[in-house]
Amino acid sequence: MIKVTLPDGSVREYVSGTTSLEVARSISEGLARNVLAAKINNQVWDATRPLTTDATINLLTWDSLEGKETMWHSTAHLMAEALESFYPGIKFAIGPPVENGFYYDIDFGDRSFSADELEKIEKKMLELASQKNEYIRKNISKADAIAYFKEKNDPYKLELLEGLNDGDITFYTQGNFTDLCRGPHIPNTGFIKAVKLLRVAGAYWRGDEKNKQLTRIYGISFPKDKELKEYLTLLEEAKKRDHRKLGKELELFTFSEKVGMGLPLWLPKGAMLRERLVQMLQKAQIKTGYLPVVTPHIAQKELYVTSGHYEKYGKDSFQPINTPQEGEQFFLKPMNCPHHCEIYKSSPKSYKDLPVRLAEFGTVYRYEQHGELHGLTRVRGFTQDDAHLFCRPDQVKEEFCKVIDLVLYVFNALGFEHYTAQISLRDKEDRSKYIGSDENWNLAEQAIIESAAEKGLPTVVEYGEAAFYGPKLDFMVKDALGRKWQLGTIQVDYNLPERFQLEYTGSDNQKHRPVMIHRAPFGSLERFVAVLIEHCAGNFPLWLTPDQFAILPISEKYNAYAENVKNALSAKDLRGFTDERNEKIGKKIRDNEINKIPFMLIVGEKEEAENKIAVRQHGKGDIGVFGIDEFATFVTQIIEKDLNKHNQ
RNA sequence: GCCGAAGUAGCUCAGCUGGUAGAGCAGCUGAUUUGUAAUCAGCUGGUCGGGGGUUCGAGUCCCUUCUUCGGCUCCA
Numbered sequence: 212m213i214k215v216t217l218p219d220g221s222v223r224e225y226v227s228g229t230t231s232l233e234v235a236r237s238i239s240e241g242l243a244r245n246v247l248a249a250k251i252n253n254q255v256w257d258a259t260r261p262l263t264t265d266a267t268i269n270l271l272t273w274d275s276l277e278g279k280e281t282m283w284h285s286t287a288h289l290m291a292e293a294l295e296s297f298y299p300g301i302k303f304a305i306g307p308p309v310e311n312g313f314y315y316d317i318d319f320g321d322r323s324f325s326a327d328e329l330e331k332i333e334k335k336m337l338e339l340a341s342q343k344n345e346y347i348r349k350n351i352s353k354a355d356a357i358a359y360f361k362e363k364n365d366p367y368k369l370e371l372l373e374g375l376n377d378g379d380i381t382f383y384t385q386g387n388f389t390d391l392c393r394g395p396h397i398p399n400t401g402f403i404k405a406v407k408l409l410r411v412a413g414a415y416w417r418g419d420e421k422n423k424q425l426t427r428i429y430g431i432s433f434p435k436d437k438e439l440k441e442y443l444t445l446l447e448e449a450k451k452r453d454h455r456k457l458g459k460e461l462e463l464f465t466f467s468e469k470v471g472m473g474l475p476l477w478l479p480k481g482a483m484l485r486e487r488l489v490q491m492l493q494k495a496q497i498k499t500g501y502l503p504v505v506t507p508h509i510a511q512k513e514l515y516v517t518s519g520h521y522e523k524y525g526k527d528s529f530q531p532i533n534t535p536q537e538g539e540q541f542f543l544k545p546m547n548c549p550h551h552c553e554i555y556k557s558s559p560k561s562y563k564d565l566p567v568r569l570a571e572f573g574t575v576y577r578y579e580q581h582g583e584l585h586g587l588t589r590v591r592g593f594t595q596d597d598a599h600l601f602c603r604p605d606q607v608k609e610e611f612c613k614v615i616d617l618v619l620y621v622f623n624a625l626g627f628e629h630y631t632a633q634i635s636l637r638d639k640e641d642r643s644k645y646i647g648s649d650e651n652w653n654l655a656e657q658a659i660i661e662s663a664a665e666k667g668l669p670t671v672v673e674y675g676e677a678a679f680y681g682p683k684l685d686f687m688v689k690d691a692l693g694r695k696w697q698l699g700t701i702q703v704d705y706n707l708p709e710r711f712q713l714e715y716t717g718s719d720n721q722k723h724r725p726v727m728i729h730r731a732p733f734g735s736l737e738r739f740v741a742v743l744i745e746h747c748a749g750n751f752p753l754w755l756t757p758d759q760f761a762i763l764p765i766s767e768k769y770n771a772y773a774e775n776v777k778n779a780l781s782a783k784d785l786r787g788f789t790d791e792r793n794e795k796i797g798k799k800i801r802d803n804e805i806n807k808i809p810f811m812l813i814v815g816e817k818e819e820a821e822n823k824i825a826v827r828q829h830g831k832g833d834i835g836v837f838g839i840d841e842f843a844t845f846v847t848q849i850i851e852k853d854l855n856k857h858n859q
Numbered sequence: 860g861c862c863g864a865a866g867u868a869g870c871u872c873a874g875c876u877g878g879u880a881g882a883g884c885a886g887c888u889g890a891u892u893u894g895u896a897a898u899c900a901g902c903u904g905g906u907c908g909g910g911g912g913u914u915c916g917a918g919u920c921c922c923u924u925c926u927u928c929g930g931c932u933c934c935a
Contacts, residue, residue: 305934314933326864326929371935380935391935412930413862420931424862427930455928459870468908468926580860582931766892793892801896815894825895833895 216267232258235270245272247397248281257395273434283308285396286403286432287315292388293335304367304425312431316414324426329408336406343401344386353377405439406432454744455586473584473591480757487755501570506550512540518549529578547573551599552711560715566602573597587741594736600728607726608658614730615666618699621732623856631687632668635676647705655703656682680706690745702729749807754850760787761808763799765815772819783843
C-alpha cells in the first residue's frame with residue numbers, strides 16, 4: 212500500500228500501482244472525467260502512470276495552467292499524426308505547448324505547406340480525436356530510439372537524442388503516431404473536442420538563422436467547442452484594438468510607400484497628442500533638474516567608433532552619407548548617448564556639478580530588417596525621450612530612485628497598471644562578457660535592487676540579461692494580442708564614460724570617472740503611443756485625447772450658440788469642435804461615439820434659453836444638464852486627478 | 860533577410876471556371892431644420908500596387924518587383 216496526500220492535506224491509502232486517474236475516480240466520477248494530468252511531488256505526470264511510492268498528488272484539469280499545457284502538447288502530437296497521414300515522410304522537429312496553444316516545427320522536404328490546407332488537417336484531427344486513442348508511454352533504450360529515427364530518416368529527432376541520456380528516454384504513441392517525448396500527455400485524444408490551427412510560419416531549427424528553415428504550424432485546442440468560440444471572439448476583439456487600425460481610424464499617423472517603410476508620418480491629431488506627451492514629461496523633468504540639450508541627426512563615423520557602436524552595429528546600419536569634396540563619412544544618429552557624452556566633455560566638471568542630467572527628445576534612425584517592421588512598435592526612425600545622467604558612483608542609487616519615480620509618474624498618468632519591471636543582472640557564471648570593475652557592478656546591481664525594493668516595484672530578476680556595459684531595469688507592457696514590448700528603461704553604464712574618457716575632479720583633487728545612467732520613461736514615443744492605443748483601445752486619458760468634447764447642435768439654428776459654448780470652453784483650456792453638419796442628432800451622436808469623443812455636448816432650444824449644455828459621455832450616455840463653467844470644472848478635475856495619480 | 864498570406868475608389872469589401880470594373884460608408888450638390896447610436900435624392904470618384912509575358916481579349920493565368928500582414932525566444 213502507498214500513502215497519497217491530497218492538496219487539502221488529507222491522506223488516503225491505495226495499492227501500489229494505482230494511477231492518478233484511479234485516485235481521481237475514487238474521489239468522484241466527475242473529477243475523473245476531467246483529469247488531464249497530475250502533479251506528483253511537484254512533477255507533472257501522465258494521469259495514467261502508476262504510482263508506486265508515497266506521494267503528494269495534485270490532479271490537474273483544464274482549469275490549471277499545467278492542465279492546459281498538457282492538453283496542448285498532446286494536441287501537437289495529434290496534429291503530427293494528422294499531418295503524417297496526409298504527407299508520409301515529413302520530418303518532425305519540436306512541438307511544445309506555448310502561452311496560447313501549441314506549435315509543431317515540421318520539415319516538409321521539397322513540398323511547401325500552405326495555409327489553405329489547415330482546414331483539412333483540423334478535420335482529420337477531430338476525426339482522430341473522436342477515436343479516443345490512448346497516449347501510451349514507453350521507456351526505450353537510446354540505441355533503439357536512434358534506430359527508430361534512423362529508419363524514419365528524421366535528422367532533428369536524432370540531433371535531439373544526442374543530448375539525452377540512455378535510461379531517461381521515452382516514446383509516446385497515440386493511434387498511428389509515435390514520437391520522442393518526455394511527456395506528460397492527457398489520457399486519450401477524446402479530451403480534445405475543439406481544434407483551431409491558427410497560422411503557418413517559418414521558423415529556423417533551434418532558432419538559428421544559419422539553420423534550415425522549417426514550417427511551423429500554430430494551433431490551439433479546447434475541451435469544449437464553446438471555449439474555442441469564445442477564444443476566437445476574444446481574438447477578434449483584440450484585433451479591434453490594434454494600434455495600426457485605430458491609428459488610421461482616429462487619424463493619428465500613417466505610412467507612405469514613397470516616404471519609405473518603417474518611417475511613420477504623424478498626422479495633426481497624432482502629432483498634437485505626441486506633443487502633449489512630450490510636454491508632460493518635459494515639465495516633470497525640469498522639476499527634477501534635467502537640462503535640455505539638442506543634437507543633430509547625423510554625426511561623423513569617428514563618434515560611433517569611439518562609442519563602440521560602429522563596431523557592434525555598423526555593418527547592419529544604414530549606409531554612411533559622404534560629403535562630396537572631402538569624402539568624409541557621416542552616419543544617421545542611431546542613439547543620442549555619444550552626443551551627450553561630448554556635451555558633458557565640453558566643460559570641466561567638479562564633483563559638486565554632479566549629477567548632470569542631459570535630456571533630449573532625440574530622433575534616431577536604425578536599420579531594422581524588412582520583416583521585423585511592425586506598425587509603430589518596430590520602425591526605422593523614432594524619437595526617444597532620452598536622458599543621460601552623469602553621476603558619482605555614490606549617487607547612482609538616489610538617481611535611480613528618482614528615475615523610477617518619474618517612470619511611475621508617467622505610467623500612472625496614462626493608466627498603465629499592468630506592467631512587469633524586469634531587473635537584468637550579470638550572468639552569474641560568466642563575468643568575462645562584461646566590462647567594468649566588479650566593485651562598480653556590485654554597487655550598480657545593489658543600487659537597482661534596492662531602489663526597486665524601496666519603491667515597492669513588483670520585479671522579476673533575470674540573470675545574464677544585463678547589457679555588456681551595465682545592469683538595467685526595464686518596464687514591459689503587453690499589447691492587445693499579448694505580445695510583450697519593452698517601454699521604459701533605466702540602464703547603468705560604465706562603458707561610455709570609459710570610452711569617451713569622461714572625468715570629474717573629486718574632493719580629493721583627483722580625476723574620477725563618472726557613471727552614466729541612460730533612461731527613457733516612454734522608451735520611444737512611437738512604440739509608447741502604439742502600446743497606449745492598444746491599452747486604452749483608443750479611449751485616451753482626457754488630458755491626452757485629441758478632442759475632449761464635440762458640441763452637437765440639434766439643428767443649424769443653434770450653431771451660433773454652439774460657437775459661444777466652444778469659445779467659453781476654449782478659454783478654459785479645453786479642446787473640441789462643433790459638429791455643424793446638416794445631420795440629425797442621432798447621426799451626430801453615432802458618428803462622434805464611433806470616433807471615441809469623450810464628451811458630446813448637445814445644444815438646442817432649451818439649452819440656449821438656459822445657457823446650458825446637455826452632456827453625453829462616451830460609452831455611458833446622457834449624464835445630465837450642466838452649466839458651461841460647471842462642465843469645465845468637472846473636466847478639469849478629472850484631468851488633475853489622472854495626472855496626479857502617482858502622488859496620491 | 861527567410862517561410863507563408865495578402866494588395867480592387869479616401870475607408871471596409873464583392874467580382875465563380877479569362878469576356879465592357881461593383882456595393883456600403885466617406886466626399887460633393889440639393890431638399891429637409893431635425894432632441895440622444897445611421898433623413899432622403901442626385902453626383903463625383905479606380906492605369907484593379909508597379910513592370911513584363913500568355914491570349915482576339917487579363918482584376919482573373921504565368922514571371923518579376925514593391926509594400927503590407929502573421930511568424931522566425933518558448934528546446935523531445
